[in-house]
Amino acid sequence: MNAHSHAPIAAAGAAPLVDPFGRAVSYVRVSVTDRCDFRCVYCMSEHMTFLPRKDLLTLEELDRLCSAFIARGTKKLRITGGEPLVRHDLMTLFKSLSRRLAAGSLEELTLTTNGSQLARFAEQLVDCGVKRVNVSLDTLQSDRFRSLTRTGDLARVLAGLDAALAAGLKVKLNAVALKGVNEDEFVPLVRFAHDRGMDMTFIEVMPLGELDGPARVDQYLPMSEVRARLSDAFTLDEIDYRTGGPARYMQAAETGGRIGFITPMTHNFCESCNRVRVTCTGTLYMCLGQEDAADLRAPLRESADDALLHAAIEAAIRRKPKGHDFIIDRARDAPAVARHMSTTGG
Template sequence: MTTPLIDPFERAIKYLRISVTDRCDFRCVYCMAENMTFLPKAELLTLEELDRMCTAFIRMGVEKLRITGGEPLVRKGIMTFFEAMGRHLETGALKELTFTTNGSQLARFARPLYDAGVRRVNVSLDTLDEEKFARVTRWGRLPQVLDGIRAAQDAGLRVKINAVALRDFNEDELFTLTEWCARNDIDLTWIEVMPMGDIGNEDRVGQYWSLRDLRARLESRYTVVDTPERTGGPARYARLEETGQRIGFITPLSHNFCESCNRVRLTCTGQLFMCLGQEDMADLRAPLRNNPADDTALETAIRAAIDRKPKGHDFDYSRQRPDGQVSRHMSHTGG
């Protein structure tokens, strides 16, 4: 193995989140505008290029890959990429291959994903109310997602629900979602809404529900005990004593997690973002395509990018405006 990736703040980069498409079959109100303009397909890395890119990162010490989008399962031929990444699991170079999905295609792909080596999946689900689900996703259908979750569990995948905390939307479902997850042996992580991209008429500050407040509400009903466990990502975890379940909190605004950040994000066009909340990025597509038979230039570009990884992001709603907002949509960077 070549020298591992260490950023300027002595953080080892072990985790790559890679967006395989900016396209999605939903239009969630905190993620996209309703009428999105997607990238021309010619600009996207091919599945073979994605394989080569990920393999380079794995060779340089990355141990966890999370496949994202957009919605990763809408990319044509995506299973060939998952299957190709499975070879790194077999050698032990890669410790975990996982993905984040809206759940719409899970019923079709759950079994093949398990066969490819995936063992955990994050499903984005903000409400169990069918009408509200249609409203927040604009295009989505809740029964289809619930069918996908059941299929994932039947296939042997461990499911975690990612719920974005939205003021005046799912505040009243805090206990409903908690208890539904407990009954179905599903982990639950809450995420603060982040100021990313132009989402039309939606009010970022109006959407924001601090997880400090959310946790205080949980504590009014449950005994919430912090735990030291980590899954390689930004979530901090607690256990509810009464149910025994694990609850995660991803708090980029109320309590940022930058000091332990071990992640970088690669877009479907080969842009490497060293921080979700900063605009700086490195173009890896050019060294990849300009040197089809040699990864030396690609590895040099990756190291140069990691040397620019910042200490943290600047997300802030405290002045009643979305300070630190970045121009790109979450669907472009990778959810």
């Protein structure tokens, strides 16, 4: 892949992307695949139908897309999936984007992963300038891990974490708080993370996609309850720490480590939203919790230069909403958004 073959148009003078509420879009999450080697019960159906390969953006198209956003002021790129590391030859995209880091036009290139492939790729990621990764880990119990992921092997993920830390990556663990499933593990997860110098973040379950497992309302646990449970074991102090994402952080006095809370349900974080998401098919979602979207694949494929792509991105950002309206309750059987998280990108 030639990183210079699609130089962004008017890169020097291209206007930054600012939404109707004055928020500059500087953080883009890019899904590179809807496929995953796990089938987590809150994320996917057990028998998922994955997209045909021709619908997916090629790695060259993904590079063009990312470069166009970088030319318009994107400073942070997060590569997501599905499970991004199952995408064939993904490291060629990371190598190409690493040149943007070296040039200073991109400040951070990160990854969200389930950890299953980290032992294989940790050192290559570091070589490409990746400094931090987020790893999804909802339990430290092998049997529970298998039942939650349906296909996952906890030992393999733990080996991936060891490899990531040994390679010098900063690791943040993400756990979805699931009522009646992993409530007894919030404290052990924090201790496990902090003992290894990792941050720990808890996330409220979100109403995305039809599932064949338990109802969302039965899985949902508000962060206030997670925090109360953690307060029994740790002294939690408010800290002014941000990573550019939606988490709000506290510090556990006993460990010195950070605990993040992501609360899309009980306290949405829209007022400072600087993010958009692009799916692996080139669909741009201006808000995770809204269906409004823009097709970027067509302009990518219609023209060898990026003028149409920039026009499509600009038009989309002008429609970015002020916030989302996730609701989980028994009166609403259907999810707030019909697409699966694996389709949107983690």
